[in-house]
Amino acid sequence: MIKQRTISRAFSAAGIGLHSGARVEVAFSPAPPGTGIVYTRTDLSPRVVMRCHPDLVLDTHLCTALVNGDGIRISTVEHLTAALSALGIDNLLVDVSAPELPILDGSSMPFIYLFESVGLKELPAPKEFLKVLRKVRVEDGDKWAELNPRESGFGLDLTIDFNHPAIDRDLEHFEMDFSGEGFAKELSRARTFCFMRDVEYMHAHHLALGGSLDNAVVLDDNRVMNPDGLRYKDEFVKHKMLDCCGDLYMGTRSILGSFSAYKTGHSLNNRLLRALLSDSANYRVVTFDAGGDQGGPLAFIGHPAEAS
Ligand SMILES: [Zn+2]
Known part of the structure; x- marks a missing residue:
């Protein structure tokens, strides 16, 4: 189980x-x-x-x-x-x-x-999972996000498009099969990012007073301003994918299905989750009661202190 x-x-x-x-x-x-x-x-x-x-x-x-x-x-x-x-x-x-x-x-x-x-x-x-039964899609202009049924597990596929000299176009796409271990290794260290012009605007309006190079990747018009550079060469798309993982877990049930998106963000991801949940024909709540969890849908990290 x-x-x-x-x-x-x-x-x-x-x-x-x-x-x-x-x-x-x-x-x-x-x-x-x-x-x-x-x-x-x-x-x-x-x-x-x-x-x-x-x-x-x-x-x-x-x-x-x-x-x-x-x-x-x-x-x-x-x-x-x-x-x-x-x-x-x-x-x-x-x-x-x-x-x-x-x-x-x-x-x-x-x-x-x-x-x-x-x-x-x-x-x-x-543990309860949300198994996607049919395609659910939301759009906002040219941005979109969708969930599709999948045989097993949770697949993620994301493309961003920032058109910025410091964001390599070849590094604006990432896909992975979700697992706790994969998240920890590939996504967990990716930091949020913002543009210097936004920081100047926010500070002038007494917003984001705690924001600094210690907790964000900051870009000026041409380059990454953090002295140590990036943690992953594709840190931008990876952080956006990290955000997607968080956004889709706001109902505290892990998804079994395929997520794919283009230029999505918190708001569109939230609309997608709400759209999924808005019609009971879109999903089924499933549990894995019987048998061992080896080969289960998600290989979580961590070592529970209390054995079954
Ligand atoms: Zn974020």
């Missing part, structure tokens, strides 16, 4: 908030089966609790936020969500001391490292 997962023990971390530039504390705790990913804003009185759900997702241009009916938000959740998808973590409590998670290094790698360090725990309930 492929089981639901949480972390083996509680721990906390801290970092700088992308919006405020101020220190943000975040505490992670294990949660029982069926909990999902539940955020609590501990800086508010009374505290506000939000369960991660595709309907709460708002693409704010700067980041992805969860926003509840009262307009309370938790921003910069996307790179954590991508890490959780890779680790197969279905249940987690996330207490945050600010309206945003720390940006850390702008990738998912620090989250992967932290969760692997504390260890994962399997829970006595089957």
Whole structure:
């Protein structure tokens, strides 16, 4: 059986908030089966609790936020969500001391490292997957994203098109069969990126005060400004694919199917997930109750402390 997962023990971390530039504390705790990913804003009185759900997702241009009916938000959740998808973590409590998670290094790698360090725990309930049954497609101008049925596993195929001297056209396409190990190796270190003209605009408007070369790849009109250059030669498309993994896991169910997209972003990915879920003929919730999980649909990384 492929089981639901949480972390083996509680721990906390801290970092700088992308919006405020101020220190943000975040505490992670294990949660029982069926909990999902539940955020609590501990800086508010009374505290506000939000369960991660595709309907709460708002693409704010700067980041992805969860926003509840009262307009309370938790921003910069996307790179954590991508890490959780890779680790197969279905249940987690996330207490945050600010309206945003720390940006850390702008990738998912620090989250992967932290969760692997504390260890994962399997829970006595089957993990739920969304099996795509028929094609679902969304478009926005020349941008598009779609999901198609696939024999097994989760395939990703993404093309970006930035027309920038520092972004090699031959490196604007990437495809992979999703696995926790593949994510950790190929995608997790890819950082978010932005253009210097946007940084100047944002800082002038007191936005992205925590943004720096420490947590983003910054491009001027011709080149990458970070002194150490890129982490992958195709870091741009890989970061966009990392974002796709996070965006498609906002419902905390792993997808079994084929994802392909052109110039997509958080907003279009969220529309795709909502479109998938809007008609029960598009998908089926499946579990793998019987047999071993060797050769199962996803080879997750991590070593659960609690054996079955
Ligand atoms: Zn991102």
